[in-house]
Structures are given as C-alpha cells and as structure tokens.
Amino acid sequence: MKINWGTAIVLAFIGFIGFILFFIVRMSTDNRANHDLVTEDYYKAELEYQKEIDAQNNSTKDVAQLQVKKQSDGLRIEFPENLSPEKIKGTVSLYRPSNKQLDFNLPISLSDNHLLIPDKRLLDGRWDIKVAWTYQDKEYLHKENITY
Structure with missing residues (x-):
C-alpha cells in the first residue's frame, strides 16, 4: 500500500x-x-519584606556579619566575636527548594559564638539559609545559599 x-x-x-x-x-x-509556591502565605510575606531589608542593612552597617562554614560534622554558623553569645536570640531557617518536607527551623541559643547544625539533618544539595536574630533589641538578618 x-x-x-x-x-x-x-x-x-x-x-x-x-x-x-x-x-x-x-x-x-x-x-x-x-511545584508549589515558595511560601504558603506569599502575599503576607511580601508585605514583611521591608523589615527584612532593614535587618540586612543592620547586619552590614553594624559589622555583624555571620560566617557559614561547611565542616565534616555539620554546618557551623559563627557569630561575631565581639558580641555576648547569651544575648543573641533568634532562629535559623533552612529551606530546601526541591523538597519542602526537608525544611526546618532551629532556635538560636548559644553558649559560645557559634552554632552547629548536625550533618545528619542536612542532605546533599542546595539549601537556602536564613538567620534572623536580635542583639540588644536590634534585628539582624543573614541570607545565604549553599550547596551541601
């Protein structure tokens, strides 16, 4: 045919x-x-964005920069040495863009000038880290993307 x-x-x-x-x-x-929205309350978070900008500016103005380092036993977040660790309060939010079930928050309670997130909590891949903290009633914010 x-x-x-x-x-x-x-x-x-x-x-x-x-x-x-x-x-x-x-x-x-x-x-x-x-694929879902990045956050559940997207529009509410958008209105809060100016507070985040001010907190990020505080951390650069006041020389209160954090250092995030990958180590063999986990992820180490180092706070400035000139600050008293007992007065630092806040939260560390780890966001996994590929899977929202892996997202988690940790409260900041320090006895030394560093915080260690154990290796067993972090899977290999990209993580967005957001450290929101206060020191003497002043808000600070540090955002960073890492590949673990």
Whole structure:
C-alpha cells in the first residue's frame, strides 16, 4: 500500500498531537513535577519584606556579619566575636527548594559564638539559609545559599 503526501502529513499531525497529549497527561499526574509556591502565605510575606531589608542593612552597617562554614560534622554558623553569645536570640531557617518536607527551623541559643547544625539533618544539595536574630533589641538578618 502506498502512502501519498496528504496521508503522510495527516499521520504526522496525529502522531505529534498524540505525543503532546501524552506529555501533558504524564506531567500533570507525575508527583515529581508538583511545584508549589515558595511560601504558603506569599502575599503576607511580601508585605514583611521591608523589615527584612532593614535587618540586612543592620547586619552590614553594624559589622555583624555571620560566617557559614561547611565542616565534616555539620554546618557551623559563627557569630561575631565581639558580641555576648547569651544575648543573641533568634532562629535559623533552612529551606530546601526541591523538597519542602526537608525544611526546618532551629532556635538560636548559644553558649559560645557559634552554632552547629548536625550533618545528619542536612542532605546533599542546595539549601537556602536564613538567620534572623536580635542583639540588644536590634534585628539582624543573614541570607545565604549553599550547596551541601
């Protein structure tokens, strides 16, 4: 049986449309392609953004820069040496862009000028770290992206 040009073009269109429909059905039902908003309360977080900008400016103005270092036993967050560790309060938020079930928050309670996040809590991959802390009623914020 011979296929003429018209039949070949119609078969090509049917094959292409079938492939596109298969691709759409597969991507809409696959859990790996499930992408949510970055945060649940996105618009509320957007209104709070100016406070974050002010806190980040405080940390650069007051020379209160943190250092985040990867070590064999975990992730070490070092606070400035000139600050009293007992007066530092706040939280460390670790956000995993690829899986929101891995996100967690840690309260800051220091006896020394560093905080260690154990290696068993962190999987390999990208993490967004947000350290929001206060010292003598002044708010500071440090944001960093690392690949662990």
